[in-house]
Every structure is written in C-alpha cells, then in structure tokens.
Amino acid sequence: MSAELQQRAVQGVELAKHAGADDAWVTAGQSRDVEFEYRDGALEKVKDTTSRSLAVQIYANGRYSSHQTTDLHPDRLKGFVREAVAITRALEPDEFRRITPAELFADRPGHDLDLIDTTVATLDREQRMAWCHALDEAAREHERVISATAGVYDGTLLSASASSNGFVGSQQSTYCWFGSEVTLKDQGDRRAEDWFYAGAAHVADLPDAASVGRICLERALSRLDSEKGPTVKTDMVVDARAAASLIGRLTRPANARSVQQGRSFWTPLVGTQAFSEKLTLIDDPLIKRGLASRHFDNEGISARALPIIDKGVVKNIYVDTYYGRKGGMQPTTGEPSNRRIAPGEHSLPQLLAEVGDGVYVTSWLGGNADGTTGDFSLGLRGHMIENGQIGRPVGEMNVTGNLRELFGRLELLGNDPYPYSTTLSPSLVFADVDFSGA
Numbered sequence: 001m002s003a004e005l006q007q008r009a010v011q012g013v014e015l016a017k018h019a020g021a022d023d024a025w026v027t028a029g030q031s032r033d034v035e036f037e038y039r040d041g042a043l044e045k046v047k048d049t050t051s052r053s054l055a056v057q058i059y060a061n062g063r064y065s066s067h068q069t070t071d072l073h074p075d076r077l078k079g080f081v082r083e084a085v086a087i088t089r090a091l092e093p094d095e096f097r098r099i100t101p102a103e104l105f106a107d108r109p110g111h112d113l114d115l116i117d118t119t120v121a122t123l124d125r126e127q128r129m130a131w132c133h134a135l136d137e138a139a140r141e142h143e144r145v146i147s148a149t150a151g152v153y154d155g156t157l158l159s160a161s162a163s164s165n166g167f168v169g170s171q172q173s174t175y176c177w178f179g180s181e182v183t184l185k186d187q188g189d190r191r192a193e194d195w196f197y198a199g200a201a202h203v204a205d206l207p208d209a210a211s212v213g214r215i216c217l218e219r220a221l222s223r224l225d226s227e228k229g230p231t232v233k234t235d236m237v238v239d240a241r242a243a244a245s246l247i248g249r250l251t252r253p254a255n256a257r258s259v260q261q262g263r264s265f266w267t268p269l270v271g272t273q274a275f276s277e278k279l280t281l282i283d284d285p286l287i288k289r290g291l292a293s294r295h296f297d298n299e300g301i302s303a304r305a306l307p308i309i310d311k312g313v314v315k316n317i318y319v320d321t322y323y324g325r326k327g328g329m330q331p332t333t334g335e336p337s338n339r340r341i342a343p344g345e346h347s348l349p350q351l352l353a354e355v356g357d358g359v360y361v362t363s364w365l366g367g368n369a370d371g372t373t374g375d376f377s378l379g380l381r382g383h384m385i386e387n388g389q390i391g392r393p394v395g396e397m398n399v400t401g402n403l404r405e406l407f408g409r410l411e412l413l414g415n416d417p418y419p420y421s422t423t424l425s426p427s428l429v430f431a432d433v434d435f436s437g438a
Contacts (some may be wrong), residue, residue, distance in 0.1 A: 002170045005030060005160035008072065012056055013162050015078055019085040023099040025166045025300075028052075028072075033155040038132035038148050041140075055080060057099075058088040064097035096325040100299045102165045104321070104331060108302040109286060113293045115173035117202040120154050123176070127290055129153045131178050131209045138213030139180040142221065142379075144192075146185050150213070152178040152199075167300040175291075176203050180216040186224055194219035194363075198420050201289045217371070219362070222393060223381065228435035229397030230384075231392035235358035235387060235398065235411075236433040237351055240418035242361050243425040247281070247339060251404050253335070253371030254308065256323035265374040265404060269314040276410035278344070281309040283318075285337035292337040292422040301333050308339075336422070343426040345415030351414055351429055353388035359399075359435060360385050367398065374403040397437030 005028040012026030030052045037045040054069045054077065067084040071077065135150035154177070160170035179197025186192045195214035198207050223250030238246055258264035285294045285303040295303050307315040312431055319327075320334025346354065360383045377400045384391040407430075414427035 001394075002158060002160060002172060005158060006162065006168065006170050008054060009162035010159045010168070011019040011318065012042070012077070012081060012155060013164050015081040016056060016058055016085060017164055019082040021058050021085050021088070021164070022061045023100060024402060025057040025161065025167075027055045027159055027161040027162045027298075029055070029157075029159040031157045032121075034128070034153070034288060035131055036128045036149040036152040038129075038136055040149075041136060043132070044130070044149075050372070057083055058084050059089045059097065059099050060085055061086050062093035062095060062097075063091045064089070064094055065091060081170055096322055098321070098325070099163060099165055100165070100301065100321050101381075104299070104301045104303060105167050105296075107304075109126040109295055110303070111286075112288075113286065113295070114289050115171075115201050115293060116156075117174045117176075118434055119203045119206070120156060120174040121177055122389070123154055123203075128182040130152075132207035135178060135180045135213040135216075139182050139217050141214070142184070142217060144184040144186075144221075144224070145217075148183075149181045150178070151180075152176075161300065163300065169296055169300065171294055171296070172203055173293075175199060176201075176206060176207070178209055178212065180213045182216050182220040184220050184224060186226075192220055192223035192226065194223060197332040199291070200420075201291065206290065222383070223395075224393070226381070226395045229359065229382075229394035231397075231433060231436050231438065232359075233432055233434050235355045235385075235436075236361060236430045237348075237355055237358060237431070238361045238428045239348070240414065240416050240425055240427045242363050243341075243419075243428045244423035245417055245423040246428070247341065247363055247423050247425050248408060249340070249376065251281070251308065251336070252369070256319040256327050256329050256373055259317065259329075260323045260327035263372045265372060266314070266317055268427045270317065272314060273312050274314050274404060275309060275312040275407040276425045278309075278410045278413060279309050279312055279407055280342035280395075281331070282307050282340045282342075283336055283338070284340045286334075287338045287340070290338040291420075294337060297333045297335050298336075299331075299334060301331060303333075303337070303373040306332055327415075339423040339425075340427045341413070341417070343415050343417055343422070346412060346414055348414055348416055348427050351412055351427055352390065355385055355429060356388050356411060359383075361399070362388055363383075365395070374405075376403055376406075394437070397435055399432050399434065400436065406433070409433075 177199030
C-alpha cells in the first residue's frame with residue numbers, strides 16, 4: 001500500500017509539471033478509523049471509516065496554491081491537477097512562497113520508530129466490545145453514578161509525499177485509545193464528572209481497560225462536595241495531565257508565523273534566560289513509539305531533536321520555510337512533534353508535602369491566554385493542599401497572571417511524565433500564584 005501511494009504522489013508531481021507548474025509537492029494519504037461508543041450498558045455507536053485523498057501544492061510564476069481531492073481516478077485526477085495549475089497562475093504573486101529547499105531533506109533519520117502495530121488491523125468486534133464492557137463495569141461501580149460512557153478508537157494512518165525537487169518519502173502509524181467519562185449525583189441538583197483515556201501506537205502498551213475505568217470513577221468521586229475555591233496567593237501544583245495543556249499554552253506562540261506577525265511574546269526571548277532554570281523542553285520527533293514521532297515534517301524537513309528551552313534559556317522556536325523567509329529566520333520545523341519536559345526527582349506525594357499548603361490543579365475549565373503578551377486567565381478544578389495532603393475539592397475559581405512570569409516561578413517538577421499525550425510533562429510546582437474565587 002505504501003508503494004502504491006508513493007507512486008500516486010510521484011504521478012501527481014509529473015502531472016503538475018506537465019500542466020506548467022514550476023514546482024509541485026504532492027501528498028497521497030489513506031486512513032482507517034474505527035469508533036465504538038458504549039453508553040449506560042449498551043452499544044450506542046459504531047463507525048468504521050476508510051478514506052483516501054491527494055493533496056497538491058502548486059508553485060507557478062511566483063504564485064502558490066494548495067488543492068485536495070478524494071477522487072483518485074486517473075482521468076479525473078489529470079483534469080484536477082491541470083485546473084489547479086491554471087488557478088494558481090491567476091493568483092497574486094508571493095515572493096516568499098517557494099518549495100522547500102532540497103538541502104532540508106538531507107540526513108533524514110532511517111531507524112525504526114516502531115509506530116506500526118499489525119495487531120490494530122486485526123482488532124475485531126469482540127475485542128472492542130470486551131474493552132467497552134470492562135470500562136463500563138469499572139466506571140459504574142458506585143451507587144452515585146448517573147451515567148457512564150466508554151469509547152474505543154483505533155486506526156491506521158498512511159501518507160506518501162513527493163516533490164519536483166527530489167523529495168520522496170512515506171510514513172505510517174497505528175493508534176488505539178480507550179477510556180471513560182462518568183457523571184455522578186452530587187448535592188441537590190449538582191453533578192460531579194470527570195474522564196480518563198489511555199492510548200498508544202501499540203495495543204501491548206495500553207493499560208488494563210478496567211483500570212482505566214476505575215481511574216475515571218476515582219477522579220469523578222474526588223469531585224463530590226466541591227466548593228468554591230478561595231481568593232488567595234499561594235503555591236500551585238499542576239498534575240501531569242493538566243500540565244500538558246499548560247505547556248501547550250506556553251509554547252503556542254513560539255513559532256515563526258506569530259513572531260513575524262508581531263503576535264508572540266517569544267519574539268525577544270531566543271538566546272535569553274526567559275524562564276526558570278528548572279525548565280528544559282525538547283521537541284523530539286524520534287521517540288520510539290511516540291504519539292507524534294516522525295522521520296520528516298509536512299514540508300519534508302528531516303526530523304531531529306530540537307531544544308526549545310534549556311534550563312530556562314530559549315534555544316529555538318518552530319520555524320517553517322515560508323515564515324522563516326518572511327522573518328529572516330532559519331527553518332527548524334514548522335510543526336511540533338513530541339514535546340519532552342525534563343522531569344524532576346519528586347513523586348507527586350513528595351511535591352505536595354514540599355508545598356505544604358496551596359492549590360492542586362487537576363483540570364482546566366476554559367479561559368484564555370494572550371499569545372502577544374502572555375497574560376492568561378484560566379478556570380480550574382482541583383483541591384486545596386492542606387498540611388502536605390490533598391484536601392477538599394474546589395472549583396469555580398480562576399488562576400491569572402503572565403505565562404512568562406509563571407514559568408519563571410517554576411520551582412519543582414515531578415518524576416511522573418503523563419504518557420497519554422504528545423506533551424510528556426510531569427507534575428509542576430509554581431510559587432506565588434494568584435487565584436480568584438470566593
């Protein structure tokens with residue numbers, strides 16, 4: 001199948017060149033996605049989708065456009081590409097739109113990232129239903145459960161790309177996820193709820209389904225009798241699952257597009273001690289069985305580990321070829337892969353004991369962060385930390401501040417990186433954080 005897709009990509013390039021394009025980049029893709037959703041003891045939804053597509057990027061007379069089709073019939077594809085080239089020629093020129101330089105294709109890693117599990121393709125209804133049953137039974141083991149939803153999601157992704165300046169490559173991966181969402185009866189008309197999902201490229205790396213359901217139920221039970229949190233300035237412990245989202249907000253404007261357009265607080269930070277020396281963040285596309293591992297990015301730039309922050313010093317941002325040219329920056333990669341945060345040496349109980357009193361954040365409830373200034377205001381759910389222990393559950397409170405300043409006050413990291421995310425972050429401890437509540 002990989003060879004067939006690769007052939008289609010190469011043929012697409014030939015069609016574009018024949019139609020008058022100066023350069024072309026073509027990606028042929030195929031995927032299969034299966035969903036089983038199980039609600040309150042019964043199968044509610046089954047979905048099995050297979051899709052194929054061809055995406056064409058055309059460079060002609062200093063102009064650029066991109067087009068996509070799901071009709072891969074040879075005769076109609078020829079007309080599609082010819083029309084794409086004609087449309088491109090009618091657009092306004094853009095001097096910065098040029099095909100990825102061939103030198104960025106060099107030194108592509110060739111070692112096996114182990115992203116393909118043949119077991120995924122052989123999963124049957126019985127196995128998926130067994131997972132759903134196990135998730136459902138474990139998540140419903142409490143008298144206060146109102147409803148529980150279990151889900152199993154698996155599939156295979158395959159793509160092949162070719163360019164008019166010598167790029168040829170393909171990538172394939174599999175995935176399998178399952179988990180639960182639980183709603184409990186709380187005081188009066190109130191409800192307590194939470195969720196937990198686990199996923200991996202290989203089925204063998206998944207935890208026991210029943211244990212995932214139990215974790216979900218335990219998280220929901222911990223929300224019972226939640227009260228409005230206080231207005232206070234204190235230490236904040238962010239658990240590993242919630243920390244991944246916070247890291248995402250920090251790094252979202254760390255890219256050439258935002259910098260070139262003047263919409264990033266990262267603009268003056270490269271080469272400076274911008275954050276706590278406790279923070280080291282590496283974008284690593286070469287992690288074996290990583291959820292976002294790859295040999296090259298969507299521009300064909302060869303994968304390599306890219307240090308973003310080293311002991312608080314900003315080393316790099318994400319730079320694609322287009323905005324790199326516009327902003328006078330050397331390309332690194334335009335899209336993140338696996339973000340790996342160097343962990344600390346403390347377990348979560350040790351972090352809580354070290355803090356003594358503060359707020360333990362287990363999830364975020366909306367809010368916003370300004371990529372230009374770094375100012376943020378986020379709703380949260382969690383617990384008060386009392387005498388080094390997890391105390392009463394709290395909600396209806398916000399944490400506010402500035403992301404650069406917040407990560408400048410990062411004091412401790414846990415030894416518990418959250419494995420079910422492309423951001424492998426441990427629990428984080430911040431000092432002197434502003435909370436608003438009651």
